[in-house]
Each structure stands twice: as C-alpha cells, then as structure tokens.
Amino acid sequence: MCKRARHAPTDPRRPVGPPVQFRYRSGNEWKEIGSDALFKGRTVAVFSLPGAFTPTCSSTHLPRFNELAPTFKENGVDEVVCIAVNDPFVMEEWAKSRECDNVFMLPDGNGAFTEQMGMLVDKSDLNFGKRSWRYSMLVRDGVVEKMFVEPEEPGDPFKVSDADTLLHYLNKNAHEPDQVALLTREGCPFCAKAKKLLDDAGVTYAEVPLPHSIRTRALGAIAKAQTVPQMFVNGELVGDSDAVEAWLKQRRS
Structure with missing residues (x-):
C-alpha cells in the first residue's frame, strides 16, 4: 500500500504552506503563478489526483469538477484548480483533450506543493514515480478550511474527493446544473x-x-x-x- 508523505499536517484550518512557484503552459506559452497569488485574498476549490490521462481522473474526477465549476462560483468560489504532479506539457495536452474549460490546470512538476501538503506518494510500483494522493480542499485566503482525503487503501480509492462532496460542504443546498x-x-x-x-x-x-x-x-x-x-x-x-x-x-x- 502506498503511504503519503508526512512532511506537513493534513488537518484543516492551516495555511497552505510556504510560497511555491508554479510554472505552467497556456496557449503554447510559458507562464508562472505563485501560491500566494493563487490563494491569498481568494476562495479556491482545489482537487488533486495521481496523474493526467489516468482512467478515474479523466473519466470522472476532472469532468465533474469542470461541470460544477459555475455552481462553485455562484457559491463564492473564485477559481477551481486541478493540481497534479505532472510536467507542464502533459498538463497542457490533457487540458486540450478533456472537458476542463472551467478548471485551472496547474502542474506541480517537482511535487513541491504536494509534498508540503503531506500528499506526496510513491507510486514506483506502477512506474509512476512520486505522485499526488487524491484529495480535494477548500482554501479561503490562503488557509485550508476543509480537506477531503481519500482513505489509505490499495489501488486508487475515489470516495470523498469528488466535486459533489466539496460543493455540498460549501453549500448543502447548492443547485446543481441540469444535465x-x-x-x-x-x-x-x-x-x-x-x-x-x-x-x-x-x-x-x-x-x-x-x-x-x-x-x-x-x-x-x-x-x-x-x-x-x-x-x-x-x-x-x-x-x-x-x-x-x-x-x-x-x-x-
């Protein structure tokens, strides 16, 4: 069974940690954003997953957050962000090929942010190297208000970090868009x-x-x-x- 890194506590109501600089690709150009600019003074819904193009991430986790992103924003969220320990080129191509127009696709290529969140996991048995454990969280003004972390079970559990769970935490009466x-x-x-x-x-x-x-x-x-x-x-x-x-x-x- 994979074990998460323990470099940072996973309890809520804590700062997201020391500043981290993210480099990403948008419109075939290099761009940068710091974690302070991403989180401070804002309300952000974050979900993190093991990797781009993997089955659950592509078929369920990402599309549903994309679908519910307008509803998150109606309920006070400034941005919905997907963070994965993948390189910027992979995240850029994944964004182009999937339903994610409403989600900021953010690569944590070196795993620096994921490690300080205590969510870095070794998946060398799958030839993945180090990746993120699956989780979601609500961050208000740089402080983690709530985290939904998948249980430490074999495989790739997907039970609590889904978009609906985070939305209903934010507002249990939130009206989901019609399909x-x-x-x-x-x-x-x-x-x-x-x-x-x-x-x-x-x-x-x-x-x-x-x-x-x-x-x-x-x-x-x-x-x-x-x-x-x-x-x-x-x-x-x-x-x-x-x-x-x-x-x-x-x-x-």
Whole structure:
C-alpha cells in the first residue's frame, strides 16, 4: 500500500504552506503563478489526483469538477484548480483533450506543493514515480478550511474527493446544473430551432448528432420517437423542439 508523505499536517484550518512557484503552459506559452497569488485574498476549490490521462481522473474526477465549476462560483468560489504532479506539457495536452474549460490546470512538476501538503506518494510500483494522493480542499485566503482525503487503501480509492462532496460542504443546498442532452441530425431545421432556444437561454447542453445509418433505431430505443430533436434533462425525456420551448418557459417561471 502506498503511504503519503508526512512532511506537513493534513488537518484543516492551516495555511497552505510556504510560497511555491508554479510554472505552467497556456496557449503554447510559458507562464508562472505563485501560491500566494493563487490563494491569498481568494476562495479556491482545489482537487488533486495521481496523474493526467489516468482512467478515474479523466473519466470522472476532472469532468465533474469542470461541470460544477459555475455552481462553485455562484457559491463564492473564485477559481477551481486541478493540481497534479505532472510536467507542464502533459498538463497542457490533457487540458486540450478533456472537458476542463472551467478548471485551472496547474502542474506541480517537482511535487513541491504536494509534498508540503503531506500528499506526496510513491507510486514506483506502477512506474509512476512520486505522485499526488487524491484529495480535494477548500482554501479561503490562503488557509485550508476543509480537506477531503481519500482513505489509505490499495489501488486508487475515489470516495470523498469528488466535486459533489466539496460543493455540498460549501453549500448543502447548492443547485446543481441540469444535465441536458439533445439528439439531433445534420440539416434539421427543428434541431436548429431547439439549439438556438437553448443557446439564447444560456443552457449548457451536449449535442448528440445521430448518423442516418442508425438514426431510426437509436431514436426508437432511446426516446421511443421517430423524429429529432429529442431533448433529455437529468435522464428524463422532455421531447421535441416545441417541448424544449415549453420546458424553457417553465424554467423561467
């Protein structure tokens, strides 16, 4: 079993530690930010994970924080930051390939910040070298208010450091954004109408274009329908473009 470094306490209500300088890549350019500039005078939601492109980090941890980042900001968080012990080039490429437009992807290439947080772990058995243990925390004005640290269990536990847990600590009544998906086809005027309605209302949605070869079967299996668009909200079928318009009106009322 991997053991975390013990160079710093993991109890909450403590400073994040001595200043650390981060170097990262943005827009194919080198940039720097110090931990003081990142944390002091601000409220920051941080999550840290073992590595870019690894399964749980890519499929669940990062996308959900990205999805909930606007809700974090509605509840007083200035920035959502992902910290990983990876080099800047890897973090830059990971950012380009994943859903993370709302998250500041910050490489801790030398592990300096992670070590002083007491979260550096040796994963040499996986040929990873030293990486971060998985955790999340809320930092207010440079002071750690709350940490959610995964238990010291074999493998890569993911039980408490998720975005929802940190958000509900921040505000147990926080309203999570609706998960909206729209089944469409290319050249469909009713699909264009539905997308414009959603765009004008500022609703974030995932468009799922259906190719001609499977459209009829897919629509029948998924929505019990024969035409597009078909919108789903939080797993429930809303319906076609007229139903989209009615849903938006009800949402505004």
